[in-house]
Amino acid sequence: MPDxxxxxxxxxxxxxxxxxxxxHPRAVSGRFRRLKWSALGILLAIFFxxxxxxxxxxAEAPGQAVLFDLEQARFFIFGIxxxxxxxxxxxxxxxxxxxGLFLATALAGRxxxxxxxxxxVWTDLFIxxxxxxxxxxxxxxxxxxxxxxRRKLMRKTxxxxxxxxxxxxxxxxxxxxxxxxxTLAADMATLNLSGNALTFLGLFTVSTYTMAGFAREQMCxxxxxxxxxxxxxxxxxxLVVTYQPLRGDTxxxxxxSESWEQRQARGYGDCIDCAQCVQVCPMGIDIREGANxxxxxxxxxxxxxxxxxxxxxxxxxxxAFDTLAGQAAAALGPAAAPGPAAAPxxxxxxxxxxxxxxxxxxxxxxxxxxxxxxxxxxVVYLVVMILVGALMTVTFANRARxxxxxxxxxxxxxxxxxxxxxxxxxxxxxxxxxxxxxxxxLAISGLTGADLATAGDGDTxxxxxxxxxxxxxxxxxxxxxxxxxxxxxxxxxLTFTLTERVRGDTQTYTSVFLAPxx
Numbered sequence: 001m002p003d004x005x006x007x008x009x010x011x012x013x014x015x016x017x018x019x020x021x022x023x024h025p026r027a028v029s030g031r032f033r034r035l036k037w038s039a040l041g042i043l044l045a046i047f048f049x050x051x052x053x054x055x056x057x058x059a060e061a062p063g064q065a066v067l068f069d070l071e072q073a074r075f076f077i078f079g080i081x082x083x084x085x086x087x088x089x090x091x092x093x094x095x096x097x098x099x100g101l102f103l104a105t106a107l108a109g110r111x112x113x114x115x116x117x118x119x120x121v122w123t124d125l126f127i128x129x130x131x132x133x134x135x136x137x138x139x140x141x142x143x144x145x146x147x148x149x150r151r152k153l154m155r156k157t158x159x160x161x162x163x164x165x166x167x168x169x170x171x172x173x174x175x176x177x178x179x180x181x182x183t184l185a186a187d188m189a190t191l192n193l194s195g196n197a198l199t200f201l202g203l204f205t206v207s208t209y210t211m212a213g214f215a216r217e218q219m220c221x222x223x224x225x226x227x228x229x230x231x232x233x234x235x236x237x238x239l240v241v242t243y244q245p246l247r248g249d250t251x252x253x254x255x256x257s258e259s260w261e262q263r264q265a266r267g268y269g270d271c272i273d274c275a276q277c278v279q280v281c282p283m284g285i286d287i288r289e290g291a292n293x294x295x296x297x298x299x300x301x302x303x304x305x306x307x308x309x310x311x312x313x314x315x316x317x318x319x320a321f322d323t324l325a326g327q328a329a330a331a332l333g334p335a336a337a338p339g340p341a342a343a344p345x346x347x348x349x350x351x352x353x354x355x356x357x358x359x360x361x362x363x364x365x366x367x368x369x370x371x372x373x374x375x376x377x378x379v380v381y382l383v384v385m386i387l388v389g390a391l392m393t394v395t396f397a398n399r400a401r402x403x404x405x406x407x408x409x410x411x412x413x414x415x416x417x418x419x420x421x422x423x424x425x426x427x428x429x430x431x432x433x434x435x436x437x438x439x440x441x442l443a444i445s446g447l448t449g450a451d452l453a454t455a456g457d458g459d460t461x462x463x464x465x466x467x468x469x470x471x472x473x474x475x476x477x478x479x480x481x482x483x484x485x486x487x488x489x490x491x492x493x494l495t496f497t498l499t500e501r502v503r504g505d506t507q508t509y510t511s512v513f514l515a516p517x518x
Contacts, residue, residue, distance in 0.1 A: 022144070023217055023284040025127055026137035026276070030303025039115045040124055048169075051176035055079070058435045060470065068178050074471075080396070081471075083433065085403065092392040096385050101226075103381040105233040107373070108321070109240035113226065114298035119219055122170065122212035123282065126163060133159040137279055163213050164205075171204035217283045220296060227293045236325040237372055241297050243277075243288040245269075246330065248318050251288070260314070270314045277301035277319055287319060297321075329369040402438065402468070403431040404498050404507040406478075413514045420484035424513050428454075428478045430498060432468035439501045440466045444480060446494035447513055451481040466498065480513060487515040 053065035055078055062069060067076040075082035075090070082089055104112050113120060133155050134140045143152055175197065176184055187193045193201065211219055220227065234240070248271035254263060271288065278286045280300045285292045287301050305319040409425040416422060432438050443463035444452050454464055455477040468474035480494070496509045 020218070021284075023282065024137045024140050025282045025300075026279040026304075027131055028276075028280040028300050028304045028307070030300075030306060032299030032303050036115060036124060036298060036300075040121050043116065043118075043121050044125070048173050051173065051181040057081075058470075061435060062180065064180055066177065067180070070178060081433065083431065085431075086399070089392060089396065092388050095388050099381050099384050099388075102233050103378065103385070105230050106235065106238055106377050106381065108297065109234060109238055110226070110230060110295065110297045113220065113296040117296075119211060119224075120296065120298075122208060123216045125166065126212040127216075127282070129162050129166070130159055133162070160213075163209055167205045167209040167212075168201075170208045171201045174204040175201050217294075220283065221294050231293065233377075235375070235377065236328070237323050237375060239321045239323055239371065240291065241287055241295055241299060241301060241319065242291070242322040242327060243271075243319050244317070244322070244327070244330075245288075248288070254312065270309070270318050272308065272312060274308055276304040276308055280304045291324075323371055326369050326371070400507060401433050401503070401505055402440070402498075402500065402507060403433070404496065404509045405429045405431075406496055406509045406511050408511055408514075414516070417481070421481050422484075422487060422513075422515050423479055423481045426478045426480065426496075426511065428466070428476045428496070429473055430466060430468050430476075431473045432470065435470045437470055438468050440468070441499045441501060442466050442478070443497045443499075444494055445497065447480070447482055447492060448486050449483050450486075450494070450513075453479045453481070455479070482513070482515075487513065490515055490517045 050066050051064065054063050055065040055076070056063065057076070062076055064076065065078050067074075069076065073084045101112055130140070134143055143155070146152060172184065172188065178200075179197065184193075184197065187197065188201075215223075246269075248269040250268050251271040251273040252268050253274075254268075254272045275286075277288065278284070278301075280303070281287070282298065282300070283294050283296060285294050287295065299321070302319050302321070306316040309316050309318055406429075407427040409427070414422050414424055428442070430440060441463045442452065442465070444450055452464055454466070457464065464478075466474065466476055478496075492513045492515070494511060494513050496511065497506060498508075499506045
């Protein structure tokens with residue numbers, strides 16, 4: 001530079017975006033891993049078996065027990081048939097599901113995400129396939145870093161081929177809920193799928209392959225909104241996976257020649273900093289750094305830590321399901337005294353709920369603390385679910401077997417006949433929700449001397465007959481005629497009454513009869 005000072009380059013700025021680092025979860029065994037395998041097996045069995053269940057609804061009705069028939073605009077769920085105008089039942093189910101998720105989160109954090117979420121179930125399955133073909137974590141990491149070879153190509157190809165097969169079968173499972181499963185299977189076997197079926201099969205297959213194979217933790221971290229919402233559902237008594245810092249810190253590897261008493265005297269805790277909890281985590285987080293919104297409460301880190309504690313001769317429960325209130329109670333109790341002397345007391349392994357540490361997965365001792373299952377938000381969620389469920393049950397039990405809808409013609413508003421009579425025309429629809437043909441009697445009230453007729457029939461002073469085929473909507477054009485001078489207002493209310501002849505069920509619909517203003 002002109003003044004002789006050396007030139008200093010500007011400091012390098014950190015990139016705005018960080019490249020994705022692939023997570024290689026390590027295989028682990030333990031009670032939570034077994035629980036996840038059990039949940040996976042049960043949920044997948046339900047998913048694939050339900051479309052094949054049969055239900056007799058009659059000769060002309062679908063025989064699949066659970067079928068969301070978009071072509072006929074019907075939802076069939078065993079003995080229940082939901083029509084399009086009854087979409088409020090679906091709304092009620094969604095409300096119950098949402099509040100149920102709130103309830104599960106209030107009790108045990110993201111327990112749904114760890115065990116029941118479809119994305120978690122398929123991701124666990126895909127990771128297991130990956131482990132089968134490519135080995136455990138260390139072997140997979142070495143393979144990804146190694147150059148391409150015949151062995152690497154064969155193993156990678158086999159993995160992706162198996163992923164593709166599972167994705168295709170999963171796509172078939174999704175599609176089988178919207179069309180008859182045996183028919184769909186036969187069409188696939190004979191390569192006779194329709195364009196719509198082929199499109200949705202491809203969509204479901206590609207989505208499963210992409211989400212479970214590549215967008216695993218990214219789906220949970222960046223796409224799913226629930227991690228950000230759950231913070232409002234949690235409280236200090238919610239069970240979440242926690243690390244016990246009073247017992248574990250300060251963390252450091254343990255020397256073989258060093259006894260635990262000597263280690264504690266140097267100020268070190270039970271955590272030997274093996275990082276097994278991080279390696280088995282499907283989200284790639286370190287639970288020892290504190291509560292994390294990305295933790296899905298799967299408990300795999302608990303299994304990994306319990307195995308390490310068993311191997312080094314320490315009690316289980318260093319990483320455990322605990323509550324913030326339980327940890328606070330432990331911190332205020334005798335077990336939380338600072339210094340090495342606290343470690344033996346904290347290492348008893350007794351849970352916040354009073355359970356013994358021999359089973360693993362419990363928390364630091366917190367004398368006198370019990371997890372309160374009955375608390376305000378839990379009660380509110382339960383009451384909302386019960387009320388919505390009861391309302392839906394009562395509504396469904398009392399729902400009509402047929403429904404009526406009337407649309408008055410607007411062009412023309414009315415017709416003046418040769419004898420001076422006035423006529424209004426209406427489009428009358430009756431939805432027969434039964435599996436039998438039904439006959440109904442239609443009558444009107446509210447107009448003096450009115451004649452009622454359907455298209456093609458003559459006027460009549462009495463009721464008319466309307467018929468509807470099974471599980472269908474019958475449409476009729478209805479004429480209402482009044483004699484001259486019998487209507488004094490421009491708009492006169494009238495009521496259509498439809499009565500089912502066999503059972504006597506009645507439905508009414510209120511409309512208006514229009515006449516000249518003068």
